Amino acid sequence: MLAAFRNLSKSALGTVVAVLFLLAILASFALADLSNVRSGTMGGGGGEALVEVGSEEVSERELSDRMRRALQDAQREDPTATYASIAGQFGALLESLVDEKALLSFAQDHGFFLSKRLVDGQIASLPQTRGLDGKFNDQAYAAFLQQQQMTDAQLRNMLRVALMQRLIVAPAAVEARVPIGVARSYADMLLEQREGQMALVPAEMFRAGLNPSDGDLQSFYAQNRQRYVIPEQRVLKIARLGPEAVAGVQPTDAEIAAYYNANRATYGGLETRVISQAVVQDKAAADGIAARARGGAAFAAAAAPAGFAAADVTLGAQNREQFGALAGETVANAAFSAKSGAIVGPVRSDLGWHVIKIEEVRAASGRSLAAARGEIATLLAANKRKEALTDLLTQVEDQIADGASFAEAAAAAKLQVVTTPGIFSNGTARGDGDFRLPTELAPALQAGFAMAVDDDPEVITLPNDAGYALVGVDRVIEAAPAPLAQIREKVRDDWIKRKALDRARAVASEIAAKVARGMSMDEARASAGVALPPIESVTARRLQITQANADAVTALRMMFSLSEGKSRLVADPQNRGFVIVKTNKITPGNALNNPGLISQTQSAFQQTASNELGEQFLAALKADQGVERDADAIAAARQRIIGSGQ
Structure with a gap:
């Protein structure tokens, strides 16, 4: 020590x-x-x-x-x-x-x-x-x-x-x-230095021969019942409303096909066409362009007399949606109904008369429905499960709002209920050292210990998208002293510690009294008739008090509170024994040398x-x-x- x-x-x-x-x-x-x-x-x-x-x-x-x-x-x-x-x-x-x-x-x-x-x-x-x-x-x-x-x-x-x-x-x-x-x-x-001695009388040395009777234990237990109080425990009922509760929700074949068709641009790909186009306001001019193009002239050359350069008539690859947005649905329908190399038009739109040449037809290159099915099914399943979980949550909350009990709400939603053993507020169980409520259920644990037994169950949101939990209190085990039969060994050990401490106090008090009357520490220790630990000589400055470990700091403080030549008995703060402290020499500090x-x-x-x-x-x-x-x-x-x- x-x-x-x-x-x-x-x-x-x-x-x-x-x-x-x-x-x-x-x-x-x-x-x-x-x-x-x-x-x-x-x-x-x-x-x-x-x-x-x-x-x-x-x-x-x-x-x-x-x-x-x-x-x-x-x-x-x-x-x-x-x-x-x-x-x-x-x-x-x-x-x-x-x-x-x-x-x-x-x-x-x-x-x-x-x-x-x-x-x-x-x-x-x-x-x-x-x-x-x-x-x-x-x-x-x-x-x-x-x-x-x-x-x-x-x-x-x-x-x-x-x-x-x-x-x-x-x-x-x-x-x-x-x-x-x-x-x-x-x-x-702070710079004051003291020299002293300390004699330890540990209680552990006085345990031998202590053997309490049943009466001793019962009396000690009755006097110290508060020492053995077991904190409040609760038995909680918890039903998870998480992804596992809707794991069976799957999209139908029709839903997968509908999604594929609605997103064909993403999965199936689209046919594109390389298109050349000239738009004029006069039908006669449009007929002329069409006639020259059908006569074998290049489309750019056919449109040149109407004032178009090659760059003006070249649109490049267009899918139906893109070209419809550019030229209108009527023109797009005509263009995407023609074969490769065909001259289409003139076709009238709000923009004027369109003459079009289909330079090339490029077939769609995306995935088939069969190839994309797995990906679409996974996406739709996730979305449907979110919706199903929301519906399930609403159902449970409505049940509770209508006065349903925990058991009724859980049964109506077909939830799996877990009943904990009696647990403390930190999620551990007194009767099962291996039990600990999962970390993700911490909000449910907190709610369960804030509720009364007759309170309505609550739906708690779990962290990290783990879903929800329905929480109810099954019963409360009030804080109370543990029965003596359950903690007999602990009570016995506490009784022995108390009696050993009493013996150590008596010996330490006798040594302290002799030292106070002028006997040296060594002589007083030797006269105790017990093989005590050797006396320790201590030299320290006051500022070193904060350096001492927790076991020694109390005795060290006592040494700095005594006058020179004085001694005092000090109890260990953790009831492990006693220390006789004596201050032999005090050397004042001088801070002028340390500004x-x-x-x-x-x-x-x-x-x-x-x-x-x-x-x-x-x-x-x-x-x-x-x-x-x-x-x-x-x-x-x-x-x-x-x-x-x-």
């Missing part, structure tokens, strides 16, 4: 300074932004008052709701998380509620009132409360409240707190300035001083309003919410 103290590494001072001040100087600003406020419900009180803050109260119901939301957040990352997993947040969440109540009480005392219209505007600005037209929508708002599991009053109170923070706290904390003299003092502190560190400290301090001012302002609000805590009620609430086990 303490091996990392031997080789504490160095890093860029700027980063160290910034992180150290964040960790060692500044507490988290409870009302820093709306997202932090959202971690709990700000609704009215209810239940026994745990804390009185001016004219406001923090009730057990509010704290319980705040803890429930924190648990839900934790379970999004780890579905097996329980109240025991977030026990460390109890104090911080309670304090955040105290801060909020102090702010509201201060605002009331000093005439800071927010109009309903202002809060309405904040609600309307939330994207989740808008309809498809971008405007506030009652149905969207109701769905948002249901998804967040809060009431209108709770949301409004939450927004009031956020607005009060913005209007009252923020102005007191902006534009903080840190003098160089202050920065130098903290830079000196760059002073500048970096000033910069880092100015970036975070605003948060410190905000915290100090909140502390002043609490002092102004008065805070009275009912320690017994808080302890009882903690027991009811979390349990005594940690």
Whole structure:
């Protein structure tokens, strides 16, 4: 655990300074932004008052709701998380509620009132409360409240707190300035070096011989039921409305033939003709051109007396559609009815009298219907399946709108229904480690956990053109402690850990008491009568605290909080044992030899001083309003919410 103290590494001072001040100087600003406020419900009180803050109260119901939301957040990352997993947040969440109540009480005392219209505007600005037209929508708002599991009053109170923070706290904390003299003092502190010793008493060493009875396990389980709460599980019914539901839809032979004929230019190809043409306004002139052409003259020569050059009469290859657009349907019909080499005309059109020579007939060169059939069938099948899927979707939605149940709607549409096992909100199943709901059904999973058991089924759009899914809730398995019989081994291991930790605490406390009375660490360790790990000698600068690993940082911070020659017992944050920490020598730092560190400290301090001012302002609000805590009620609430086990 303490091996990392031997080789504490160095890093860029700027980063160290910034992180150290964040960790060692500044507490988290409870009302820093709306997202932090959202971690709990700000609704009215209810239940026994745990804390009185001016004219406001923090009730057990509010704290319980705040803890429930924190648990839900934790379970999004780890579905097996329980109240025991977030026990460390109890104090911080309670304090955040105290801060909020102090702010509201201060605002009331000093005439800071927010109009309903202002809060309405904040609600309307939330994207989740808008309809498809971008405007506030009652149905969207109701769905948002249901998804967040809060009431209108709770949301409004939450927004009031956020607005009060913005209007009252923020102005007191902006534009903080840190003098160089202050920065130098903290830079000196960062360079301060300490030498000390640390003795580890691991709980693992005291497990031997611990064998709980049935009574021990039952008693421990009863006292710590909240540690073994299984999060809510749901059994969902899902029916896919995807391409597979309409896979049997195929085009008929008649539809394929009709498509081929309608798109003959694409598939069958078209006959083209190389055409020469002269158009004149006088029929006699047209008869002359035709007579000369039929007499054997080249068409260009036949048309020359009428004033045409060779380029004027040469049209090149034309299909029927192209030539019809140029000369009109009557002329085109005549031209495409003649044989190769024929002289056609004169033929009258709106343009005048046409004389035409068919220079060459080029037969169509496209694919036959048989050759193009497969391609056309694939195209038509895709289009028909899209239409069929849309029709199927409309049918299902109409069934639901008419009051049909999930089973009735699925049966009417002949959909295949899948019933999941009991699953958590992340799609995993407690009873089947291999089960995980497919990723593409994530929208259906989210919808299923937002619905109540008696809600109508919903049709959800799936991503990546995967179609749709009909979703319903079959049943809800409420969050509850797992039966002792199912988790007996875990409870047994937890009991052993607790007793081993108690033994380790007793030994560590005895060593700490002897060291505090002046006995050396080595002598005190030896007198314990247990083969404990060797004592570690530690030398480090304060700025290296942020370099320590998670196992050692608590003990290292303690060494930098003790006076020279003093010692203290420190518990491992993860309940793995205890450390006796002693500070033997303190060497003050001198930042005058490192002006760059002073500048970096000033910069880092100015970036975070605003948060410190905000915290100090909140502390002043609490002092102004008065805070009275009912320690017994808080302890009882903690027991009811979390349990005594940690």
